[in-house]
Amino acid sequence: MNKLNDLKGTAIAKTEEYKEIYRKWNNMHTRTKNSKTYQNVTICDEWYTFSNFYQWMMNQEGDLQWDLDKDILGGNEYSPTNCILVPTKVNQLFRSSTNTYGKGVVPNTYGYQAQIVHNKKREPLGTFKTPEEAAAVAEARRKQIIADYQVQYSNYPVLSSALQKHC
Numbered sequence: 001m002n003k004l005n006d007l008k009g010t011a012i013a014k015t016e017e018y019k020e021i022y023r024k025w026n027n028m029h030t031r032t033k034n035s036k037t038y039q040n041v042t043i044c045d046e047w048y049t050f051s052n053f054y055q056w057m058m059n060q061e062g063d064l065q066w067d068l069d070k071d072i073l074g075g076n077e078y079s080p081t082n083c084i085l086v087p088t089k090v091n092q093l094f095r096s097s098t099n100t101y102g103k104g105v106v107p108n109t110y111g112y113q114a115q116i117v118h119n120k121k122r123e124p125l126g127t128f129k130t131p132e133e134a135a136a137v138a139e140a141r142r143k144q145i146i147a148d149y150q151v152q153y154s155n156y157p158v159l160s161s162a163l164q165k166h167c
Contacts, residue, residue: 003029005050012054020064021057025050028068028078041070044079060085061156067091072162084162089119090149093142094166101131104138114138118145143167 005022012018025047031038047053057064062085068078071094075082093116099105104125106113114125114134125141128134143166150163 001045001048003048003050007051007054017058017064018054021054022050024057024068025053032078040076042077044077046080047078056080056083057085061158062086069094071096072166084158086159087153090146090153090159090163092117092120093146093149102135102138104142105131105134107131114141116141116145 003025007013007018028043028047032041032043047056064085066085066087069084069086069091070076070078070082072086072090073082073084096103101107101112104114104116106115108127110127111129112131112134113127114137116123116125116138123141125134125137128137146163147167150160150167153163154160
């Protein structure tokens with residue numbers, strides 16, 4: 001299916017909101033078409049037409065500068081039912097970065113280091129004898145941060161509710 005920008009050339013196209021939403025729409029299409037990590041991700045038919053995506057974005061809670069996320073609500077499809085706008089620091093906690101040792105685990109000289117990335121910073125959580133122990137510590141810390149964000153963003157009911165399910 002080909003994407004269609006049916007708002008191009010309209011008065012809306014001159015607004016800052018249009019530019020930001022168009023960037024997100026275009027990036028979503030580019031990722032699903034060109035990125036190997038998105039090879040199993042689809043876009044709903046409705047969002048191949050820009051005006052549909054634009055209207056959905058304009059009705060979302062949060063800030064248009066926030067990230068478009070499909071993972072928190074669950075799903076491999078970009079669609080109105082699977083997507084939500086989230087701050088980048090929240091989005092980072094839901095990125096899949098699992099390696100052979102487990103999510104948030106890297107080997108070091110003494111065993112396996114648990115770590116988590118949030119707020120664009122890596123936080124080391126200690127070194128453990130097994131990758132399973134390190135993964136458990138990383139996941140516990142991740143859930144703790146998510147719970148903190150759930151409270152911080154309580155003024156955004158959709159986001160807060162979605163985060164609460166991951167605590």
